Amino acid sequence: MSKLLELAGDPNATLHRVPVVLPVALDQSYDYLLGEEGPVEPGTFVLVPFGPQVRIGVVWDEPVGLQKPVALNKLKALAGRVDVPKLPIDSMRFAEWICKYTLSPLGMVVRMMMGARSAFEPEKVKFGVQIVPDAQLPARMTPTRQKAIEIAGDGLIRAKSELAKAAGCTTGVVDGLVQAGVLVDVAIPERTYPQPRPDHKTVEFSDDQEVAVHALRASIDSKAFSVTLLDGVTGSGKTEVYYEAVAAALEQGRQVLIMLPEIALTSQFMGRFEARFGCSPVEWHSALGSAERGRIWKAVGSGKARCVVGARSGLFLPYTDLGLVVIDEEHDGGFKQDDRVNYQARDMAVVRASLGKFPIVLASATPSIESHVNARTGRYRHVVLPGRFSGVELPEVSAIDMRNDPPEQGCWLSPKLVNAIKDTLEQERQSLLFLNRRGYAPLTLCRSCGHRIECPQCSAWLVEHRFRRRLNCHHCGFSLPLPEKCPKCGEQDSLVACGPGVERISEEVTERFPESRTVILSSDLIPGLTEMREIIAKIEAGEADIIIGTQIVAKGHHFPDLATVGIVDGDLGLVGNADPRAGERSFQLMHQVTGRAGRAMVRGRGFVQTHQADHPVMQAIVNGDRDAFVEYEIRQRQIGFLPPYGRLAGLVISARDKELAELFARDVVRHAPQSEKISVLGPAEAPLAVVRGRHRWRLLVKAPREIDMQSYLREWLSQIPAIKGDIRLNVDVDPYNFL
Numbered sequence: 148m149s150k151l152l153e154l155a156g157d158p159n160a161t162l163h164r165v166p167v168v169l170p171v172a173l174d175q176s177y178d179y180l181l182g183e184e185g186p187v188e189p190g191t192f193v194l195v196p197f198g199p200q201v202r203i204g205v206v207w208d209e210p211v212g213l214q215k216p217v218a219l220n221k222l223k224a225l226a227g228r229v230d231v232p233k234l235p236i237d238s239m240r241f242a243e244w245i246c247k248y249t250l251s252p253l254g255m256v257v258r259m260m261m262g263a264r265s266a267f268e269p270e271k272v273k274f275g276v277q278i279v280p281d282a283q284l285p286a287r288m289t290p291t292r293q294k295a296i297e298i299a300g301d302g303l304i305r306a307k308s309e310l311a312k313a314a315g316c317t318t319g320v321v322d323g324l325v326q327a328g329v330l331v332d333v334a335i336p337e338r339t340y341p342q343p344r345p346d347h348k349t350v351e352f353s354d355d356q357e358v359a360v361h362a363l364r365a366s367i368d369s370k371a372f373s374v375t376l377l378d379g380v381t382g383s384g385k386t387e388v389y390y391e392a393v394a395a396a397l398e399q400g401r402q403v404l405i406m407l408p409e410i411a412l413t414s415q416f417m418g419r420f421e422a423r424f425g426c427s428p429v430e431w432h433s434a435l436g437s438a439e440r441g442r443i444w445k446a447v448g449s450g451k452a453r454c455v456v457g458a459r460s461g462l463f464l465p466y467t468d469l470g471l472v473v474i475d476e477e478h479d480g481g482f483k484q485d486d487r488v489n490y491q492a493r494d495m496a497v498v499r500a501s502l503g504k505f506p507i508v509l510a511s512a513t514p515s516i517e518s519h520v521n522a523r524t525g526r527y528r529h530v531v532l533p534g535r536f537s538g539v540e541l542p543e544v545s546a547i548d549m550r551n552d553p554p555e556q557g558c559w560l561s562p563k564l565v566n567a568i569k570d571t572l573e574q575e576r577q578s579l580l581f582l583n584r585r586g587y588a589p590l591t592l593c594r595s596c597g598h599r600i601e602c603p604q605c606s607a608w609l610v611e612h613r614f615r616r617r618l619n620c621h622h623c624g625f626s627l628p629l630p631e632k633c634p635k636c637g638e639q640d641s642l643v644a645c646g647p648g649v650e651r652i653s654e655e656v657t658e659r660f661p662e663s664r665t666v667i668l669s670s671d672l673i674p675g676l677t678e679m680r681e682i683i684a685k686i687e688a689g690e691a692d693i694i695i696g697t698q699i700v701a702k703g704h705h706f707p708d709l710a711t712v713g714i715v716d717g718d719l720g721l722v723g724n725a726d727p728r729a730g731e732r733s734f735q736l737m738h739q740v741t742g743r744a745g746r747a748m749v750r751g752r753g754f755v756q757t758h759q760a761d762h763p764v765m766q767a768i769v770n771g772d773r774d775a776f777v778e779y780e781i782r783q784r785q786i787g788f789l790p791p792y793g794r795l796a797g798l799v800i801s802a803r804d805k806e807l808a809e810l811f812a813r814d815v816v817r818h819a820p821q822s823e824k825i826s827v828l829g830p831a832e833a834p835l836a837v838v839r840g841r842h843r844w845r846l847l848v849k850a851p852r853e854i855d856m857q858s859y860l861r862e863w864l865s866q867i868p869a870i871k872g873d874i875r876l877n878v879d880v881d882p883y884n885f886l
């Protein structure tokens with residue numbers, strides 16, 4: 148009798164079943180039969196037959212979700228194990244928590260946790276070349292051969308392509324040297340991750356810092372869950388302070404994760420880390436190659452990597468012994484993901500810390516309202532650094548009322564701002580102009596027939612990008628060359644650009660200050676993180692006079708020569724489509740951007756161009772009165788039962804067919820369970836009504852704080868009609884995007 152049949156009659160059959168979760172959009176595990184090789188521990192990655200394929204899944208410790216009982220003799224057997232570190236139990240509990248909170252299928256969270264496909268593939272041994280000591284030089288020497296031999300003379304192992312690049316020759320030349328016996332092929336050793344040393348450098352702290360350091364160290368020493376809000380103006384020395392918490396956790400031999408908004412992962416930050424800990428941290432972000440991601444995933448899972456600095460997805464690495472998470476710029480909207488699994492990484496990190504029973508530190512100069520409220524209610528500890536470490540005061544900010552000081556015709560900078568830049572240039576210091584809008588102009592209009600050029604697939608105008616000479620859609624990526632005549636009426640040269648983007652501001656700056664060196668910092672003009680780091684290093688080194696940037700200038704950079712900051716359009720984003728965080732975001736952005744000025748030696752100046760100088764947010768910015776803003780904003784949230792005083796969930800229903808989407812949305816609303824406390828608003832056509840040809844309808848669910856929103860949604864969604872055709876329903880608990 149075969150082993151399988153033998154098992155089928157076994158009363159202890161569950162001993163031979165293992166539940167496996169696959170990285171697919173399903174909310175259940177599947178049972179597989181244990182093979183001959185004996186028991187598998189939970190968290191083990193295994194190969195399993197799934198439909199016609201063999202896929203990688205992870206062994207769970209309990210069956211998940213509703214499943215039809217399958218007789219043991221119908222089960223398929225595990226097809227093998229994958230030789231990678233296990234998914235830790237904490238990660239499993241964390242994945243379940245995220246699913247419960249976001250209503251995403253467990254498989255999709257597991258997919259995020261599997262982070263790098265290449266981690267699960269056998270690692271290819273890579274070969275490089277190395278010089279053969281005392282080898283005889285080849286008979287035929289050329290300048291390129293000479294150069295390559297010189298470079299290889301240091302004895303290091305290099306990939307052929309790397310040596311060729313360094314010597315300015317082809318890999319053929321390198322091959323020739325191998326044939327001649329001067330170089331030899333050798334395996335490139337596996338990358339090792341240097342260990343950060345907590346005591347590499349000792350820092351003298353100010354009195355305020357000392358208090359903060361003491362509080363953070365105490366939280367690490369207690370080895371228990373706690374949340375500390377580290378709250379201090381830009382330049383107050385928060386980074387220096389939380390490095391001490393990092394050091395304390397490393398001293399305990401535990402792993403550490405520092406999360407930053409993706410664009411703040413600059414070489415500046417890495418340089419500071421290295422100065423403090425003697426080596427670079429392990430970086431984790433989207434710009435890494437797949438092989439590198441795979442290696443890091445394994446190094447974290449095996450405990451070889453001790454300190455990770457990463458973007459939000461760094462939270463899902465398989466830490467074996469995570470002992471501290473730090474979230475810098477905790478207020479940043481970039482921690483919210485709106486794709487597949489809609490999660491807020493800052494909030495999920497707090498959950499992770501609570502599951503793992505370790506402390507977490509949230510640092511910001513402009514904490515989120517949620518964190519302020521948590522600090523006030525005592526749920527979070529509040530550690531404050533009141534002033535800048537340098538002692539230099541925060542910049543003096545003034546509003547430029549555009550009704551009284553309008554720019555000249557066809558220009559965007561008011562005379563006051565222009566004069567401030569002029570002064571700054573004369574003092575040989577830097578100015579920064581901030582406008583959160585990529586491209587040249589947000590709208591292109593026909594002077595002759597009034598036609599506005601829209602995206603054919605989205606309800607959005609196409610944005611002119613003059614450097615590229617194209618019109619682009621910022622929602623779907625659609626793009627076309629800048630037309631010479633109106634696509635509607637055919638009139639030649641009738642198209643005009645309306646409104647400014649950063650490229651247009653740069654044009655005005657170049658016209659006004661032709662001698663000055665200007666730089667545009669905008670994500671679409673910079674191909675990747677490496678290039679971005681180079682540009683930032685140049686600015687830091689004083690190789691630019693005027694910087695024009697989108698929101699990427701707001702994040703964590705330290706430009707010592709920056710004296711003047713101008714916000715080109717302070718009204719942009721001040722009020723947003725039913726977005727309860729519009730005011731907050733606007734305040735944070737303006738505060739952070741103006742806070743870049745005058746960090747090192749002299750007090751800086753900030754100017755905000757606005758048509759709403761009386762708006763409470765603007766007043767708070769100008770008066771440098773963050774507390775006033777926080778009070779005002781907390782009141783607004785309380786009155787409106789908005790987060791964190793109420794709960795929100797957004798539902799977006801979309802389909803290619805407008806009517807189908809609308810009918811389905813109405814049907815969904817009809818099935819909403821009745822509740823006195825919960826209101827369902829909509830359906831309403833989304834502000835961004837069409838994206839990529841899909842018509843979108845929105846519902847907003849509002850509930851008081853004490854309501855279990857997830858249970859309500861789950862009950863509701865279990866009753867809605869089956870999703871037909873190409874209809875999509877996206878549920879976003881605690882949404883940050885209301886478009």
Ligand code: ADP
Pocket residue numbers: 350351352353356379380381382383384385386387388536537705
């Ligand atoms: P934040 O993170 O609050 O913006 P940083 O930690 O970046 O502040 O500190 C601002 C500047 O002050 C940095 O250049 C930093 O090196 C310096 N600094 C902060 N604390 C100290 C300290 N204790 N000793 C020396 N320099 C410090």
Ligand code: ZN
Pocket residue numbers: 602603604605607620621622623624625839
């Ligand atoms: Zn589009």
